[in-house]
Amino acid sequence: MFTRRAIIAALSAGVAMATLPAGPSFAQDVFKVGLILPMTGPFASTGRQVEAGARAYIAQHGDTVAGKKIELVVRDDAGTADQTRRIAQELVVNEGAGALAGFGLTPLALAVGPVATQAKVPAIVMAAATSSITEQSEFYVRSSGTLPQSAVPVATWALENDIKKVVTLVSDYGPGIDAETWFTREFTGKGGEIVEAVRVPLQNPDFAPFLQRVRDASPDAVFVFLPSGVGSLFMKQFAERGLADAGIKLIATGDVTDDDILNDMGQPALGAITGHFYAAAHDSPENKAYVEAFKAANKGMRPNFMSVGGYDGMHLIYAAIEATKGDTGGEALLEAMKGLSWTSPRGPISIDPETRDIVQNVYMREVKEVDGELQNVEFATYEAVKDPVKAAAASGN
Amino acid sequence: MLTILFDGVAYGMLLFVLACGLTITLGLMNFINLAHGAFAMAGGYITVVLMNRYGVSFYWCLPIAFLVVAAIGLVLERTLYSRLYSAPHLDQVLFSVGLVFMSIAAVDYFMGGQQQLIHLPRELSGRWEVFGVGIGKYRLFIIVICALLAVALQLALTKTRFGSQLRAAVDDGRVARGLGINVPVVFALTFAFGSGLAGLGGALGAEILGLDPNFPLKFMIYFLIVVTVGGTSSITGPFLAALLLGIADVAGKYYVPQIGAFVIYAVMVLVLILRPHGLFSREGTR
Numbered sequence: 001m002f003t004r005r006a007i008i009a010a011l012s013a014g015v016a017m018a019t020l021p022a023g024p025s026f027a028q029d030v031f032k033v034g035l036i037l038p039m040t041g042p043f044a045s046t047g048r049q050v051e052a053g054a055r056a057y058i059a060q061h062g063d064t065v066a067g068k069k070i071e072l073v074v075r076d077d078a079g080t081a082d083q084t085r086r087i088a089q090e091l092v093v094n095e096g097a098g099a100l101a102g103f104g105l106t107p108l109a110l111a112v113g114p115v116a117t118q119a120k121v122p123a124i125v126m127a128a129a130t131s132s133i134t135e136q137s138e139f140y141v142r143s144s145g146t147l148p149q150s151a152v153p154v155a156t157w158a159l160e161n162d163i164k165k166v167v168t169l170v171s172d173y174g175p176g177i178d179a180e181t182w183f184t185r186e187f188t189g190k191g192g193e194i195v196e197a198v199r200v201p202l203q204n205p206d207f208a209p210f211l212q213r214v215r216d217a218s219p220d221a222v223f224v225f226l227p228s229g230v231g232s233l234f235m236k237q238f239a240e241r242g243l244a245d246a247g248i249k250l251i252a253t254g255d256v257t258d259d260d261i262l263n264d265m266g267q268p269a270l271g272a273i274t275g276h277f278y279a280a281a282h283d284s285p286e287n288k289a290y291v292e293a294f295k296a297a298n299k300g301m302r303p304n305f306m307s308v309g310g311y312d313g314m315h316l317i318y319a320a321i322e323a324t325k326g327d328t329g330g331e332a333l334l335e336a337m338k339g340l341s342w343t344s345p346r347g348p349i350s351i352d353p354e355t356r357d358i359v360q361n362v363y364m365r366e367v368k369e370v371d372g373e374l375q376n377v378e379f380a381t382y383e384a385v386k387d388p389v390k391a392a393a394a395s396g397n
Numbered sequence: 398m399l400t401i402l403f404d405g406v407a408y409g410m411l412l413f414v415l416a417c418g419l420t421i422t423l424g425l426m427n428f429i430n431l432a433h434g435a436f437a438m439a440g441g442y443i444t445v446v447l448m449n450r451y452g453v454s455f456y457w458c459l460p461i462a463f464l465v466v467a468a469i470g471l472v473l474e475r476t477l478y479s480r481l482y483s484a485p486h487l488d489q490v491l492f493s494v495g496l497v498f499m500s501i502a503a504v505d506y507f508m509g510g511q512q513q514l515i516h517l518p519r520e521l522s523g524r525w526e527v528f529g530v531g532i533g534k535y536r537l538f539i540i541v542i543c544a545l546l547a548v549a550l551q552l553a554l555t556k557t558r559f560g561s562q563l564r565a566a567v568d569d570g571r572v573a574r575g576l577g578i579n580v581p582v583v584f585a586l587t588f589a590f591g592s593g594l595a596g597l598g599g600a601l602g603a604e605i606l607g608l609d610p611n612f613p614l615k616f617m618i619y620f621l622i623v624v625t626v627g628g629t630s631s632i633t634g635p636f637l638a639a640l641l642l643g644i645a646d647v648a649g650k651y652y653v654p655q656i657g658a659f660v661i662y663a664v665m666v667l668v669l670i671l672r673p674h675g676l677f678s679r680e681g682t683r
Contacts, residue, residue, distance in 0.1 A: 040505060040510070041505070041510060042510050042609060042610070042611055043510070044505070044509065044510035044511070045509070045510060045511045198654055199654065199655075201657075201658040203615060206404075206408055206605055206606060206646075206647070208404040208408065208605075208647055209401065209404065209646075209647045209648070209649075209650035209651035209654075209657070210650060210651075210654065212400055212401060212404065212531075212651055213651055213654065229511055229512035229607075229609065230512070230607070232512055232514055233512060233514075233607045236514075236604070237605075239522070240522055240523065240524065240533055240535065241524065241531070241533065242523070242524055242531065260511075261511065261512070261514070264514045265514065266514075266516050
């Protein structure tokens with residue numbers, strides 16, 4: 001008589017025999033990229049954009065490179081770090097993923113570090129923007145950007161354009177504090193004055209008191225970092241409270257005027273000045289082709305800076321496999337990624353071989369109406385900006 | 398200073414409209430309805446869809462949001478809630494929290510997880526400067542509507558026949574039934590009205606509070622604070638409590654931004670230590 005245990009043993013032996021011979025030959029021609037993103041929950045728009053960006057790259061460049069067929073395995077972590085880690089483990093162990101990618105938020109990216117280090121697979125950070133992530137494992141490579149990278153050029157630009165007194169207003173969490181610290185450092189270091197630093201709780205229903213505080217301090221400008229969804233709410237209240245009429249300029253990192261929702265913000269957004277690494281209105285043939293393909297594949301959705309992180313992340317993987325001529329060992333790929341440089345839809349970018357972080361142009365943009373749509377129109381460029389945090393650490397500051 | 402007071406009053410009024418439906422179900426009907434925020438969210442999304450997809454005017458959206466959400470409330474009351482009136486409070490909590498999660502998932506599926514934006518009519522945006530006090534037009538609009546509502550509610554509850562029937566049904570359901578009052582109908586209408594108010598609050602609040610699928614969870618705490626601080630035995634209690642909390646919240650965030658988000662909780666703790674049954678509650682009410 002069969003016991004349950006015997007049946008299970010027989011079954012698993014059968015499964016093992018069925019899969020074992022197939023395993024190695026399978027791994028030779030298919031390269032799986034485990035894309036872990038928040039596809040549901042409050043950060044779903046990040047996931048949607050990054051996935052669409054990655055798929056746009058595959059659609060443009062085909063799914064084979066150096067004899068390998070690239071397969072995208074998309075998993076939803078719903079924005080919780082425990083899930084991200086579990087999924088990363090599953091993808092590496094069960095699916096045999098050769099690279100991990102995605103990661104919508106800083107804690108989600110950090111959760112993957114130990115898995116990537118142990119399994120020796122590259123982990124491509126396509127969205128999360130806290131500077132310190134890439135220091136937590138030497139298998140991280142970033143294709144998005146860091147917040148200080150955008151915040152510092154905004155400070156430089158403000159000083160060059162006669163803005164002397166600034167109030168900073170940021171969301172009270174990791175990236176917000178990053179942005180505040182590095183903006184302040186650059187701004188005061190070069191002679192500007194921070195009149196006041198306001199931190200807004202992440203779950204904040206009403207901006208009224210904070211904006212009133214900004215108004216009463218009557219600075220030349222207010223520097224803002226807020227996650228993109230909340231940013232749109234902020235813009236409206238900024239306009240309603242008449243801060244612009246009181247002569248207070250709005251300067252911000254590009255998260256606030258996220259291209260995905262900018263058009264829905266309407267009149268209040270006009271004239272906002274932001275610094276960021278990508279605008280859907282960026283004027284280059286690469287970007288025109290990208291925006292067109294992206295919109296066609298996604299029912300007219302406009303690509304934002306997160307999508308381009310997904311797109312360039314895929315390029316990193318493709319270019320690395322090409323460079324190693326099909327050697328898909330994690331360490332070989334990682335070596336190949338260091339120092340890569342290419343022209344992305346956002347402009348010329350490269351991977352810093354020392355820090356594995358991205359080096360890219362940061363553009364100053366103003367929100368304007370172009371052909372009936374609101375766009376971030378670029379008017380100045382800071383070229384080849386490194387992540388200022390690591391640059392400062394390297395020079396001993 | 399006065400600007401802050403004005404903003405606080407507007408915020409408090411909004412909280413009142415959002416929470417007073419909960420006062421009715423919790424205080425008068427003795428039912429713990431944590432899904433109250435879901436009704437408010439429904440009102441907000443109805444407004445967003447009507448305005449953005451069908452171009453309906455904002456002024457029409459407000460009554461529509463009220464009526465549609467009231468109808469949803471009526472249907473849910475008849476089919477689901479009425480079965481739980483006599484159930485223990487824990488069951489009611491479990492049931493309504495379940496409803497909250499279902500509503501979040503449903504909205505996320507149909508509308509997506511992003512912030513929803515509406516465009517107010519031109520005459521409601523902007524502000525006036527009156528003797529140095531900045532008055533936001535939309536906030537003034539909210540204050541006027543909510544003040545009218547509060548007065549109307551108070552009158553309806555104390556002066557009309559339906560109001561006395563409701564109070565009788567709540568005080569002693571069996572005797573009320575014996576006197577020929579149709580208690581289930583009274584409860585159903587009251588519940589629908591409370592839900593409708595939440596819907597209206599959601600529609601009014603979409604501009605100021607934001608609107609995304611997590612709305613019911615984000616604001617559940619605020620509703621509960623208003624109801625606990627105000628006590629549940631009248632309309633005036635929660636009304637004054639909502640004003641107090643609105644002003645405390647806005648002023649706290651303005652004057653001490655470092656701890657601003659906690660001021661509202663500090664006020665609640667203080668009030669509950671001094672008056673455990675809420676600010677305006679009579680001893681011994683349920």
